[in-house]
Amino acid sequence: MRADRLLQIILLLQRHPRLSARELAERLEVSTRTVMRDMEALSAAGVPVYTERGRNGGCVLLPGYRADVSGLTPREAQALFAWSGRASLSEELGLRDALQSAMGKLSSTLPLQLQGDAEALSDAIVVDRRRWFAEAEEVGALPALRKAVVTRRRVSLRYASATAGRPVRRTVDPWGLVEQAGRWYLVAAHRGVARMYRVSRIQQVDVRAESAVRPADLDLQEEWQRLRSGLERSLPAGVDVVVRVRPERAELVRRVATPMLAKGEQARDVPAPEDVWPHVALRFRVREAACGVLLGFGGDVEVLQPPDLRAELLRLATAAVEVYSRERVAVKR
Structure with missing residues (x-):
């Protein structure tokens, strides 16, 4: 237009x-x-x-002139107000008050009809970024990291890595922040090498006085995809599984397994001739996750394929029985 x-x-x-x-x-x-x-x-x-x-x-x-944003279309106004409904995101960044103030100023410039429609859509949308059965992550370091990214200042971190035995200290050049499925990550360079740091594992952050080193041609979206792809390639191999499930537990199995499945995959029902229990196909992105999830359902789930996973579950279940049997005897004495 x-x-x-x-x-x-x-x-x-x-x-x-x-x-x-x-x-x-x-x-x-x-x-x-x-x-x-x-x-x-x-x-x-x-x-x-x-x-x-x-x-x-x-x-x-002419310098000093500012456009009147009342030229927004109805769809544009609704898009802005719908995004402002992500209160949790702006609150984690330490910007909730600023967002509310900005939207208030913006709404005062809109015609009444546009303002009413936009606010109606905002009131009718709730964004819940948490995964099922997952606790909210602690991201208290996020406001300080946002400040460092905007002002392009180097930061010192106390970071509890998933692989290190104890927290480590790192001085990094922050490049940007990424929110992925309810989890925040800092993309930063440590000694010139780009890395991702999960914000919930950052125990302390100090913004330093010196300027951060940031490539002039940095594309944060492209860098994040490269880091993410590298992490996904480094994970243990996934596994395709076919299970038979007690009928009254089938829906719960699908819900619990879904967050552990490979990207874009869903639980799929497969033919189960002459069996009253439904058969479900699942493609787990990590083999260990398949073992944990399926063992958790005990006798309500039976793995049919692949045979080696079935054998592994039997070994793990047998070892668990031995451990808990010894514990039970000890308690009786």
């Missing part, structure tokens, strides 16, 4: 003192002729824009 494009031109010129018609055309994916017509339309509407000819010329917006 042309109204959207005109607003984009104003916003671009607010951020850049001067842009050529070609640069604007490339950013807006239109022709330079269209950009010049839009500049004329803005000027005729009273927006203080003008063009300068010559080698260093371009499209210019």
Whole structure:
């Protein structure tokens, strides 16, 4: 829509003192002729824009001018207010009050109809980022990390790694923060090597005075995907499993197993000829997770395939019986 494009031109010129018609055309994916017509339309509407000819010329917006965001469309207003409903995210970042204040200022510029529709959608949406049966993570270090990322300051961490025997100290260059399925991660460089740090494992964070080293061409999304892919490749091999499940426990088995399944996988029912117990196919991303989940259901779940996993579960169950049998005898004495 042309109204959207005109607003984009104003916003671009607010951020850049001067842009050529070609640069604007490339950013807006239109022709330079269209950009010049839009500049004329803005000027005729009273927006203080003008063009300068010559080698260093371009499209210019009079300094100090600010656009009225009441030009938002109904869908745009609803999208903003729906996102603001993620109160837990802004609270973890230490920005809940700032977000509420900003949305209040924004809503005061909207027509009453847009404001009513946007707030109705916000009130009708709840975002729960926690996994099923999972406790909320402690992310008290997050506000300090946000400050360090924004101001590009180096930080010292006391970090309880999942593999180290005790917490370690690291001085890192913070690049960004990633929220993934309810868990926060810090992407940072330690001695020039990019790593991810789970925020819930950061016991202490001190923002230092020196500037962080950050690549000029850093793409945080691309870096996160690279780190995530590396972690997924390093995990133990997964396993495809077929189980038979006591009918009244089948739905619970599906719910409990789902967070442990490989990316994009779901529990699938498979044919179970002449068996009153349903057969369910599960693709676990980690073999150890399959053992833990399936053993937890005791005799309500029986592994049919693969044979080696069935044998492993028998070995683990036998060892557990021996341990608890000894404990029971000791208690009697």
